[in-house]
Amino acid sequence: MEHIVRILDIAQVTHNVKAFRVEKPDDYVFEPGQATEVSINQQGWEDEKRPFTFTSLNDQHYLEFTIKGYFDHDGVTNKLHSLVTGDELIVRDIWGAIAYKGEGTFIAGGAGITPFISILRQLHKDGRLQGNQLFFANQTEDDIIYKDELDQMLGNNVQYLLSRAQGSGKYPVGRIDADYLKTHIKDFSQHFYVCGPDEMVKDISDLLTDLGAQPDAVVFEK
Template identity: 55%
Template sequence: MTSTVTIRAITPVAHNVFSYDLDRPEGYSFEPGQATEVAIDKDGWRDEKRPFTFTSLPGDERLQFTIKSYPDHDGVTDQLQKLLVGDRLIIDEPWGTISYKGPGVFIAGGAGLTPFLAILRERNNSEGHLADHTLLFANRRERDIILRDELETIPGLTVRYILSEEDKSGLDHGMIDRAYLESVIDDFDQTFYLCGPDPMVKDLKAVLNDLGADPEGLVFEK
């Protein structure tokens, strides 16, 4: 079942990332970490559905998506950044296999942070802190880091930023690979949450399994 919703606010959170706040259909429910298919309610775009993750919380009055735009692709995300408050989107029912399984290490690549945002926000709201939770957040450049101010004010959350194309003071440089994980993680007998480009997730699943992580303790979009 689809719903047509109106954009009520558009907020830039990085040079190429925007949060879209939308009307919430009556009775529409989802769990933190879930996503849905989204299309633009305009001629030529209604059948162009793309998956985006909710960054709002289940109890919020409005729905929210935080979406990275790719102008060079001339696709849905490029069109999204051209929309205005009052334009409409079409959303499907929620789906997804990323959900909270307890404290652990969240590994995000770029826009792969989005399913974790709702999870971290919900846990912070309910517990007041995120002790024993670690976020490893990989980006190309420092300016690509989204919602850094919010992440750094969540009590108890350990955050490490990893940049692949810049070497900046106070930030890690390189890739999240086996050597990096061994250098920053002491205990692999815990839950690991993975989201990012498909090759990154595939490689890290293999690395974590090799390092002794329980395959049942890996949470990713199947």
């Protein structure tokens, strides 16, 4: 089912990420971590569907999508970043396999943080965030999405890792590999939530199970 929704607000999150708040259709219900297919309600773009996760909470009166723009070609995200308040999007049915199952470790790469934003915001609102931690890998410090909010919600339970040295120099440079996981995780019987580029998700999911995590306790979008 398709719903045409108007953009209510657009906010710049990082140098190449924007948050789009749009109208919420009546009786439109989702769980934190879920997504929908979105397209732009303009001629020639209506059928260019892309999956985006909700970063708002279900009880808010709007839907929010936090979207990274890729400007090296004239694609959907490039077009989305050119839109203004009042333009329209098309949203569709709700889907998604990333759901919170209990306390654990969230591991995100770049824009892969987006399915976790709604989950973490809901846990924070409900006072249930304690006991969870986040490892968040990015290219540079400037690429970290919602850094201030993550710091505020998670405090010392968020760890950033950069692939390129840049900015303040306060964050380690490297990648989330077996050594990193063994250094930072003492209990592999917990839940794990993984989202990012496909290769990263596969590599980390395999590493976690090799290190003792139960396969059904590693949650990622299949």
